[in-house]
Amino acid sequence: MDERIPLEDGDYYLSEQGYKVFTEQFLLKRGYCCESGCRHCPYGYSTKTNSQAF
Secondary structure (H helix, E strand, O other): OOOOOOOOOOOEEEOOOOOEEEOHHHHHHHOOOOOOOOOOOOOOEEOOOOEEOO
16 A cells, blocks of 8 residues: 655645646655656656656
């Protein structure tokens, strides 16, 4: 089971539509790529190639 990571300032912002958009800061704290094509993915995942850039 995944542990919940407490949200801190700078971990996300709200999109124009009102959705939480996680920042690179949060995704690095999480420690792994979820392979969902996150906007700020620090792991280089691409949904087009279904792979990480490194």
